[in-house]
Amino acid sequence: MTAPDHRRWMTRAVELAHLCPTVANAYSVGAVIVVDGQEIATGYSRETDAKGHAEEVALDKLDAGDPRLERATIYSTLEPCSQRATATRRPCTDRIITAGIPVVVIAWREPSIFVEDCVGVEKLSRHGIEVIELLEFTDAAKAMNRHLGLP
Ligand SMILES: [Zn+2]
Numbered sequence: 001m002t003a004p005d006h007r008r009w010m011t012r013a014v015e016l017a018h019l020c021p022t023v024a025n026a027y028s029v030g031a032v033i034v035v036d037g038q039e040i041a042t043g044y045s046r047e048t049d050a051k052g053h054a055e056e057v058a059l060d061k062l063d064a065g066d067p068r069l070e071r072a073t074i075y076s077t078l079e080p081c082s083q084r085a086t087a088t089r090r091p092c093t094d095r096i097i098t099a100g101i102p103v104v105v106i107a108w109r110e111p112s113i114f115v116e117d118c119v120g121v122e123k124l125s126r127h128g129i130e131v132i133e134l135l136e137f138t139d140a141a142k143a144m145n146r147h148l149g150l151p
Contacts, residue, residue: 001037001073006105006134009034012042013075014107014140016054020045025114028144029054031076033101035068055080055092059099073103077141079110080120093120096129103130107137111151 009032016030026045031054033041043057055076062069080092096104110118121131142150 001034001103005037006075006132007136009039009073009075010077010105010107010134010137012039013054013077014137014143016042016044017077017141017144019047020054020144022144022147024147027078027110027114027148029076029078029141031055031058031074033058033062033069033072033074035072040066040068040072051086051089053081053084053089053092054078056089056095059095064099069099069101072099072101073105074101075105077107077137079106079108079118080104080124081110081115082118082120082123083115085114091120093123096124097127101129103132105132105134107134107141109133113148113150 013030013032017028020028028045030044041058041061043054045054046052047057082091082093124131
């Protein structure tokens with residue numbers, strides 16, 4: 001996909017992030033899964049339950065074996081998590097790897113507020129997933145997270 005496409009879909013992810021119920025101890029994040037220029041699933045933090053992450057909410061709307069995932073791009077306003085406070089939930093990084101999504105576009109790397117060192121990007125890259133960072137969206141992705149005391 002081209003740079004304007006990436007900007008279009010990250011803008012959509014930022015819109016979704018603004019829908020998150022705000023809480024004191026978790027990020028507000030938006031995510032969109034795109035295939036062939038079409039949105040096939042969206043999610044935002046806490047959309048479906050109090051612990052839900054944007055990427056998992058979006059993935060949970062699709063069948064795990066959906067063949068379109070093999071050519072999908074997932075846009076997330078924040079780096080996918082690599083560990084979770086809720087032990088029964090898999091990190092979004094692992095979910096993306098299992099789903100077979102080949103491209104991940106993020107606006108912002110997770111700062112060390114809740115997790116000392118998020119290694120989502122590194123882990124995705126190690127699994128051959130292309131990670132694109134759209135740094136021009138970082139401020140927009142932080143906007144709904146200012147209450148967390150960002151560095
Ligand atoms: Zn997550």
